[in-house]
Amino acid sequence: MNAGKQVQYGQSRAVRTRKINGQKLAPYLFILPFILSFLIFFSYPLLNAILMSFQRVLPGDVAFIGLDNYKKLLNPDFYKALLNSTRYTFWTLLVLIPLPLLLAVFLNAKLMRARNFFRASLFIPALTSIVVAGIIFRLIFSELDGAIMNSFISWFGFDSQKWLLSSSLSMVALVVLATWRWAGINILYFLSALQSIPNELYESADIDGAGTLNKFWKITVPLLRPITIYVFTITIYGGYAMFTESFMLWGSRGSPQNIGLTMVGYIYQQGFQYFDLGFGSTIGITLLAITLLVSMLQLNVLGFFKKED
Amino acid sequence: MRKMGLGLTALFLVLTMALTACSSTNNGTNVKPSASPAGTKAEGGEAPPAAEPTKLTLWTFVQQHADFYNFMAAEWNKGNPDQQIELDAQNIPYDDMHTRLLLALQSGKGAPDLVDIEQSKFPNFMKGDVQLVELNDIVEPEIPNIVKSRVEIYSKDGKYYGVDLHVGATVMYYNKELMDKAGVNPDDIKLWSDVETYGKTVAEKTGVPFITFEGSGNWSWWPAINQMKSDQVGPDGEITVDDPRNIQAMTFFKKLVDEKIAAVSPGTGHDTPEYKAFMNGGGAAAVFMPFWFMNRFTDEMPDLKGKMIIRPMPAWEEGGNRSAGMGGTGLSITNQTKALELSKKFLAYAKLSKEGNIQVWKQLGMDPIRTEVWSDPAMSEPNKFTDYFGTDIFATLTEIKDEIYPVNIRETSPKVFDAVRNEIVPKIFQFGEDPETVIKKAAEALRKDTGK
Numbered sequence A: 001m002n003a004g005k006q007v008q009y010g011q012s013r014a015v016r017t018r019k020i021n022g023q024k025l026a027p028y029l030f031i032l033p034f035i036l037s038f039l040i041f042f043s044y045p046l047l048n049a050i051l052m053s054f055q056r057v058l059p060g061d062v063a064f065i066g067l068d069n070y071k072k073l074l075n076p077d078f079y080k081a082l083l084n085s086t087r088y089t090f091w092t093l094l095v096l097i098p099l100p101l102l103l104a105v106f107l108n109a110k111l112m113r114a115r116n117f118f119r120a121s122l123f124i125p126a127l128t129s130i131v132v133a134g135i136i137f138r139l140i141f142s143e144l145d146g147a148i149m150n151s152f153i154s155w156f157g158f159d160s161q162k163w164l165l166s167s168s169l170s171m172v173a174l175v176v177l178a179t180w181r182w183a184g185i186n187i188l189y190f191l192s193a194l195q196s197i198p199n200e201l202y203e204s205a206d207i208d209g210a211g212t213l214n215k216f217w218k219i220t221v222p223l224l225r226p227i228t229i230y231v232f233t234i235t236i237y238g239g240y241a242m243f244t245e246s247f248m249l250w251g252s253r254g255s256p257q258n259i260g261l262t263m264v265g266y267i268y269q270q271g272f273q274y275f276d277l278g279f280g281s282t283i284g285i286t287l288l289a290i291t292l293l294v295s296m297l298q299l300n301v302l303g304f305f306k307k308e309d
Numbered sequence B: 001m002r003k004m005g006l007g008l009t010a011l012f013l014v015l016t017m018a019l020t021a022c023s024s025t026n027n028g029t030n031v032k033p034s035a036s037p038a039g040t041k042a043e044g045g046e047a048p049p050a051a052e053p054t055k056l057t058l059w060t061f062v063q064q065h066a067d068f069y070n071f072m073a074a075e076w077n078k079g080n081p082d083q084q085i086e087l088d089a090q091n092i093p094y095d096d097m098h099t100r101l102l103l104a105l106q107s108g109k110g111a112p113d114l115v116d117i118e119q120s121k122f123p124n125f126m127k128g129d130v131q132l133v134e135l136n137d138i139v140e141p142e143i144p145n146i147v148k149s150r151v152e153i154y155s156k157d158g159k160y161y162g163v164d165l166h167v168g169a170t171v172m173y174y175n176k177e178l179m180d181k182a183g184v185n186p187d188d189i190k191l192w193s194d195v196e197t198y199g200k201t202v203a204e205k206t207g208v209p210f211i212t213f214e215g216s217g218n219w220s221w222w223p224a225i226n227q228m229k230s231d232q233v234g235p236d237g238e239i240t241v242d243d244p245r246n247i248q249a250m251t252f253f254k255k256l257v258d259e260k261i262a263a264v265s266p267g268t269g270h271d272t273p274e275y276k277a278f279m280n281g282g283g284a285a286a287v288f289m290p291f292w293f294m295n296r297f298t299d300e301m302p303d304l305k306g307k308m309i310i311r312p313m314p315a316w317e318e319g320g321n322r323s324a325g326m327g328g329t330g331l332s333i334t335n336q337t338k339a340l341e342l343s344k345k346f347l348a349y350a351k352l353s354k355e356g357n358i359q360v361w362k363q364l365g366m367d368p369i370r371t372e373v374w375s376d377p378a379m380s381e382p383n384k385f386t387d388y389f390g391t392d393i394f395a396t397l398t399e400i401k402d403e404i405y406p407v408n409i410r411e412t413s414p415k416v417f418d419a420v421r422n423e424i425v426p427k428i429f430q431f432g433e434d435p436e437t438v439i440k441k442a443a444e445a446l447r448k449d450t451g452k
Helices: A002-051 A068-072 A076-096 A097-110 A113-125 A131-142 A148-155 A168-196 A197-208 A210-222 A224-242 A245-248 A264-271 A275-301 B002-029 B038-044 B064-077 B094-107 B117-126 B136-145 B176-182 B192-206 B222-225 B245-257 B275-279 B289-298 B340-352 B353-365 B371-375 B383-390 B395-400 B413-430 B433-449
Strands: A053-058 A061-064 B055-059 B085-091 B116-118 B170-175 B211-215 B262-264 B286-290 B307-313 B329-335
Touching: A002 A053, A002 A275, A061 B395, A068 A168, A068 A275, A076 A097, A076 A168, A076 A275, A097 A113, A097 A168, A097 B433, A113 A168, A131 A148, A131 A168, A131 A245, A148 B307, A168 A224, A168 A245, A168 B222, A197 A210, A210 B170, A224 A275, A264 A275, A264 B094, A264 B413, A275 B395, B055 B064, B055 B094, B055 B170, B055 B340, B064 B085, B064 B340, B064 B353, B085 B340, B094 B116, B094 B117, B094 B275, B116 B117, B116 B340, B117 B329, B117 B413, B136 B340, B136 B433, B170 B176, B170 B289, B170 B395, B176 B192, B192 B245, B211 B245, B211 B286, B222 B413, B245 B262, B245 B413, B275 B289, B286 B289, B307 B395, B329 B340, B340 B353, B353 B371, B353 B413, B383 B395
Parallel strands: B055 B085, B055 B116, B211 B262
Antiparallel strands: A053 A061, B116 B329, B170 B286, B170 B307
């Protein structure tokens, strides 16, 4: 090897590299791990799912079948799953934004006692295994008179209910489970946003004689808008992606009259329980399109794409 | 430059680590028998392969099954020092295991040598090119000795792909205490029509329903129609849910519920904590469930110990079948096995041999598929089941052994079962709708969906 020549070459290359690549290449390098994981774990499966949604996929028998899978989508089970997921998303939005916001305001208030205790206890459900929680909630919402929920409503003079058999009551069970589980996380988002609101705003409002409610509506809520949009978006996504909760309440054999069938549950049922991976992919792609559409609509309505004044 | 080089190296390392992680899992699941350190010696040709065990991986979804297979592997090793097995029996949760197996067979990588497949999931593995090994050479010689329907469930086009663990003979479990209180002798209940007459007496005298039916399950309707040699799916997978016999059985059951002789099971199924609490507290006088339900009594309804007895089911007519084989798990071999012959030998030993079948009762408390062992003295040795139900368990079974009609499990079955559990049964039992209308409507929808 000609060492001298190599050193010389190496030096000139190093200079060139530093000039040309040093600044341009570095950012790409830093995001490379993300890009790679995105390509491997997201883009590839997504493209493959699009491909599979036009195929019949069986061992040793993979064939293109055109739009057959998409035609199969127009069936009562699909509508039921879509309706269930939409209802669930609607109710979680209605509960999981105002409630955590209010709780966060309380937890942020200086007058509140044992703040850290409440913060921790509200956040703990988010750390609990959903499988464990699901089993406990199944027992809480059991139809027996001695079950927690039935004992609770009996104090108010109601009869015992078969919670997991009726469409509307089971939605209550699902939303209660979701609230228990996710409220803590949303509180965390709102809390951190609340703490970034400058105190001077409240002080000057005090000087102007604004009351607590006025301050809440005129300062807190508007300044929380960015985080609210964020929480809104992830709640929509979480609503349509819900599967485990329903799976835990009713088990793998499905729910009576499909009252607990969600979109992802439908993918699971068709793809893995009926081993129709092609049709499963079709439902997945459709779900992606629906969530994308709903999120875009919502972001548009909330003015996310508007330029700041 | 140096910094960038360092960054690149780090990145490279991370990537290599990620990739090796992938490849090591692949190796882990496809261990070749010769991969053990001792293998190098054997290849040298000097040491006989006697002491070198072949590693067989087995997936199951019930820990007791895994324990049973481990026991059988140890027994096998005692008798076959030249063909040692190192069994790696892995217990994976039910849904997870079947999903993983589907994906492993679809992708051609990562499947175990042997696998337990639950009956209702089996049709999924018969789709496309079957990825399981044909077992005719070990099954066919044993056909005269076993309950044939227990291997037919796991067959397609005359090829057997799995062997069941048990018969799952459905029997009546009577709460003797409640029956005595009502003054009704369980042995007098021979026909379903007797259920109506005697059941009424029991319900009136004891104040609890005589019997319960599953409110969103298949363990009540299916055995009852199987007794009449009907099914929900035909031999070619055609939808037979609305067979007149099925409607007849369901209409009769609905009538019993309406007359308060029968109740819909709390928790909407018999295998639920709600039902077990209810039954344990003397909630109903009887229930019919497959034989494997025995261990739910011994383990989860302790207060009924010594009070329960096992009898044949009532027949629909004189001389009719008094049982039905329900539920089951087939042991299969995947085509990814590296030790086909040994896997077959082990499967035959564990599931078809006399020793294996006796252990099915001793270890698992299930009714073995090899009927000759039912009269073996080993079956009446005291254990927790004889303590609970008395010593005449197998006397009852022997009585009904020729009255078990096969069931059809075909590609359409998973969809049909879901429709029965989640549509037909709840609508009739929970919401009181008319059986004939509900069943016919569901059958039409199923025909449209499956094209069968």
